[in-house]
Amino acid sequence: MQGPREKQNSKKKKIVGIPRGLIFYHYPELFKTFFEQLGAKVVLSKPSTQKLLRNGLKVSSDEECFSCKVFYGHIIDLKNQVDFLFLPQFHGNHKFLVKCPKFIGLPDVIRAIFTDLPEIIGGYHSRTKKHHHIPHLFWLFFKAGWKITKNPFKILMAIAKARKKHQQFKQKQIWSREKLEAWENKAFSGDGPEKVKVALLGHSYVINDPVLSFNTLKKLREMDVEVVSSEQIPEEIINEQMKKLHSTLYFEEERKIVGTALYFLESGTIDGLLQLIPFPCGPSAISSEIVLHHAKKRPEFPVIQLVVDDNTGEAGFLTRLEAFVMTMKRKKFLKFKKGLSTEQLTLLASKTSEESAVKAQ
Numbered sequence: 001m002q003g004p005r006e007k008q009n010s011k012k013k014k015i016v017g018i019p020r021g022l023i024f025y026h027y028p029e030l031f032k033t034f035f036e037q038l039g040a041k042v043v044l045s046k047p048s049t050q051k052l053l054r055n056g057l058k059v060s061s062d063e064e065c066f067s068c069k070v071f072y073g074h075i076i077d078l079k080n081q082v083d084f085l086f087l088p089q090f091h092g093n094h095k096f097l098v099k100c101p102k103f104i105g106l107p108d109v110i111r112a113i114f115t116d117l118p119e120i121i122g123g124y125h126s127r128t129k130k131h132h133h134i135p136h137l138f139w140l141f142f143k144a145g146w147k148i149t150k151n152p153f154k155i156l157m158a159i160a161k162a163r164k165k166h167q168q169f170k171q172k173q174i175w176s177r178e179k180l181e182a183w184e185n186k187a188f189s190g191d192g193p194e195k196v197k198v199a200l201l202g203h204s205y206v207i208n209d210p211v212l213s214f215n216t217l218k219k220l221r222e223m224d225v226e227v228v229s230s231e232q233i234p235e236e237i238i239n240e241q242m243k244k245l246h247s248t249l250y251f252e253e254e255r256k257i258v259g260t261a262l263y264f265l266e267s268g269t270i271d272g273l274l275q276l277i278p279f280p281c282g283p284s285a286i287s288s289e290i291v292l293h294h295a296k297k298r299p300e301f302p303v304i305q306l307v308v309d310d311n312t313g314e315a316g317f318l319t320r321l322e323a324f325v326m327t328m329k330r331k332k333f334l335k336f337k338k339g340l341s342t343e344q345l346t347l348l349a350s351k352t353s354e355e356s357a358v359k360a361q
């Protein structure tokens with residue numbers, strides 16, 4: 001029989017920890033909603049910081065990619081404050097597209113590195129396996145849910161609610177073709193030589209992580225740059241672009257990166273391409289080469305590939321980013337000037353000298 005202490009403990013909300021890295025950025029709403037609906041308390045690790053990275057580095061080997069090193073920091077942040085650690089081994093939900101081996105094997109590596117982890121839940125799913133269809137995925141969620149509640153109805157309802165939230169998230173994240181075209185054609189307020197549009201290419205978990213991306217998104221916006229990222233491009237456009245390659249790209253994230261680059265290199269509707277490459281990363285080595293190969297056919301189009309790792313200096317990174325933005329702005333300014341009449345040019349020159357005089361005061 002349970003004593004009052006055990007009864008109180010069993011009534012206590014179970015705490016599920018979700019590391020804020022890698023797979024989390026693909027399914028942020030799905031995981032969180034699922035466990036919350038079951039009645040668990042969900043604890044997300046803190047957004048990445050330099051301290052979190054330093055902690056991750058203490059347990060990683062040199063061969064690990066930058067994304068995995070940061071991920072270890074998230075595990076350290078969570079492990080002592082939760083009852084369960086949610087670490088799904090998710091190979092992908094596509095018949096032939098996959099995630100990279102480091103991504104898939106990470107839960108096993110984490111089990112081997114840390115000896116004091118709470119119970120890991122999540123399971124293994126790969127749509128490329130013969131029997132891993134939707135019912136298998138469903139079963140994995142059911143098993144994870146069973147750890148929190150023994151009420152099957154509640155688990156089913158939680159799965160349904162989480163799926164709905166995930167679909168809403170995806171609808172918001174991925175633009176429609178119409179929305180993308182409207183963005184490409186849009187003249188932004190103050191549009192002129194000083195406003196440029198950029199496509200940011202990279203893995204979702206790099207682009208959206210402040211440490212992995214060196215806050216690139218935020219910095220670009222501060223420099224008055226309009227940004228669309230590879231995770232926002234509609235799947236139909238990516239698939240169309242993939243048909244132009246001579247061979248098939250099997251890495252899901254790299255398809256988005258290459259597809260986005262090919263699309264904008266062809267349309268020329270933006271002012272430049274920026275790719276973030278975590279080091280060392282096998283799949284990025286492939287995508288960066290393909291992007292570069294196609295970019296060489298458009299030498300006039302500004303393209304920059306920035307490698308990020310734990311040795312990258314923030315100041316050097318920022319200098320390169322600023323130089324890239326200035327190149328695009330200058331190019332746009334010259335193009336803008338070329339299209340002006342003599343009167344417009346005289347007006348622009350007087351406006352510029354007035355502005356310089358105000359700045360000098």
Ligand code: SF4
Binds near residue numbers: 067101203280281
């Ligand atoms: S794709 Fe690259 S960055 Fe992502 S987990 Fe694999 S090696 Fe690391």
